[in-house]
Structures are given as structure tokens and as C-alpha cells.
Amino acid sequence: MPNSLTSPPVRPLLDRLFQAADQDDAHWVTILERDPDGAAAVSARDKADAYAELYIPVSPEGGRLLYTLVRASRPATVVEFGTSFGISTIHLAAAVRDNAVVGDNPAGHVISTELHPGKAARARANLAEAGLADLVTILEGDARETLAGLPGPVGFVLLDGWKNLYLPVLRLLEPRLAPGALVVADDTVSMADEMPDYLSYVRDPAHGYLSVSFPESDGLEITCRV
Numbered sequence: 001m002p003n004s005l006t007s008p009p010v011r012p013l014l015d016r017l018f019q020a021a022d023q024d025d026a027h028w029v030t031i032l033e034r035d036p037d038g039a040a041a042v043s044a045r046d047k048a049d050a051y052a053e054l055y056i057p058v059s060p061e062g063g064r065l066l067y068t069l070v071r072a073s074r075p076a077t078v079v080e081f082g083t084s085f086g087i088s089t090i091h092l093a094a095a096v097r098d099n100a101v102v103g104d105n106p107a108g109h110v111i112s113t114e115l116h117p118g119k120a121a122r123a124r125a126n127l128a129e130a131g132l133a134d135l136v137t138i139l140e141g142d143a144r145e146t147l148a149g150l151p152g153p154v155g156f157v158l159l160d161g162w163k164n165l166y167l168p169v170l171r172l173l174e175p176r177l178a179p180g181a182l183v184v185a186d187d188t189v190s191m192a193d194e195m196p197d198y199l200s201y202v203r204d205p206a207h208g209y210l211s212v213s214f215p216e217s218d219g220l221e222i223t224c225r226v
Helices: 009-019 024-034 043-052 060-073 086-101 117-130 163-174 196-202
Strands: 077-081 109-114 136-140 153-160 177-186 208-212 219-223
Touching: 009 060, 009 086, 009 117, 060 086, 060 153, 060 177, 060 219, 077 086, 077 163, 086 109, 086 117, 086 136, 086 153, 109 117, 136 196, 153 163, 163 177, 163 196, 177 196, 196 208, 196 219
Parallel strands: 077 109, 077 153, 109 136, 153 177
Antiparallel strands: 177 219, 208 219
């Protein structure tokens, strides 16, 4: 069984990107010096500009979990809200490619979104280096607009952008979620106070979900569309 995460070109690239992401703390200091309120901004685009040098990645363990869930659920379409520099996108696309290698079906596809054009460009370069560019489309702009015309069915969703937009993005995608679709939200422990509406929504069975809090790193909420 193939596992692209353990071999070149994916493994050395991820190692390098995670190492670079470890320098995020230095960038946070610069941001806080400019704005003691933590780069508080009036719009998502302002935040994207303020955080342009921050990786804000999924953890290595979280990335492996994403890979595992996609391998197990075998979705034809994966949607990611928040590409950044493409670390989580690489995990998703590697799983999609490896699923195609061991199955009779054509490879699925990852649709990812990124508001900041500089980050989108760097993510595309990283995906090309990983040999996964043909499996990913990065939509630049506000995800509430770029995902509006996305066809279904969607089998897997990763929410890892601005936390206050988790619920609006989910509700936008909801009509196109396949039965049994998985929705994974990142930072649901460390930043729970920024997404109370989202967590309340997916944890209420009346909305058609079964949700489990997974306490890895900054927390992941794993939700199944039932």
C-alpha cells in the first residue's frame, strides 16, 4: 500500500515546511509590536495581509490524521477552507493520489481556498514540488464567494481558515455534502471562543451531524454528515 507521506518528494518537503513554520513565533512578535490587540482587523482581507508571513499550519500529527481520514473515506471531492502555504493541502492531496493508486477509480480532487494571493502562489509552488499540483485547484479570494458555485457531492471538508467563518462556509457547502461526508475543523480547543456558533451547530444532532472533539494539538472537531 502506498504512503506518499513517508517518501520523496513529499516527506523532505513537509519536513522543511514544518521547520519553517516553527519560526511563526518570531512573526507573531512582529505582528503584536505593530498591533498589541493581535492584528485585530475589520475584515478577513486585512487579517490575511497582516498574517501574510505566518504558516499557521496543521500540526504534523493533525496532518497524518487528515491523510488517514481521506484514505479511509475515499472522497472524490475534498474541500479545504484556508490553504495558507499548503501544508495541510499536501496531506489531503497525497491521500487522494494514494487512494487512486490502490483503487480502480480515477483520482479525486482537492478544491482549496486562499484569500491572500502571495500565500496561494507559494502553496502552488509547494504542491508542484510535491508532485501533487494536478490534484489541487486553489481558488483565490473570499471562500464565501469562490465556493458558491462548487458542484457536489463533497465527501470531505477541512475548515482551517478564519474561525468566525467556519459556520458560514459549512452552511454554504451543506447542500452539497454527501451522506457520510466528514468535516474536520482545526483549532477547536485553543480557539473555541472564536467559533462558539460553529461548535454548537455541529454538536446539535438536530442539524444532521454526529461530532466528536479530538484533543490533538490545538484540537480538532471531527464531524460526520449523517
